[in-house]
Amino acid sequence: xxxxxxxxxxxxxxxxxxxxxxxxxxxxxxxxxxxxxxxxxxxxxxxxxxxxxxxxxxxxxxxxxxxxxxxxxxxxxxxxxxxxxxxxxxxxxxxxxxxxxxxxxxxxxxxxxxxxxxxxxxxxxxxxxxxxxxxxxxxxxxxxxxxxxxxxxxxxxxxxxxxxxxx
Numbered sequence: 584x585x586x587x588x589x590x591x592x593x594x595x596x597x598x599x600x601x602x603x604x605x606x607x608x609x610x611x612x613x614x615x616x617x618x619x620x621x622x623x624x625x626x627x628x629x630x631x632x633x634x635x636x637x638x639x640x641x642x643x644x645x646x647x648x649x650x651x652x653x654x655x656x657x658x659x660x661x662x663x664x665x666x667x668x669x670x671x672x673x674x675x676x677x678x679x680x681x682x683x684x685x686x687x688x689x690x691x692x693x694x695x696x697x698x699x700x701x702x703x704x705x706x707x708x709x710x711x712x713x714x715x716x717x718x719x720x721x722x723x724x725x726x727x728x729x730x731x732x733x734x735x736x737x738x739x740x741x742x743x744x745x746x747x748x749x750x
Contacts, residue, residue, distance in 0.1 A: 606637050703715045
């Protein structure tokens, strides 16, 4: 069997097509591959992503969910799938689902600032403005290279915990 006929070869080709801007062609190939290999988490993740880049968020959801329910994703791909699904839930107005998923994702990958930023957006959408601002202030304090932010880092982190405190 030729490399391009194997599952991995076909997956690599589809990902290359997406990278080359042939997004619809990549999506079609990945949908076919996912149908043939429904238990392959890596294919499910790539198929979800292929829908996402075309703005087909609702269609991406089951592929993201399959990818995360399966095994075999690299930690990087798992993190990407969590971010993708959390963001997609939010775009679709499934704010509570986004908060729940992204809260777990932040616990699993505490060093990932992008997950915290998307969780903050989801909290905002559920009316959790305090939690949203707290997360963003802590992220800013932890990651900013701005010298003036760094100078007040301890104060920002302190006040982020209780924005209503006056003393």
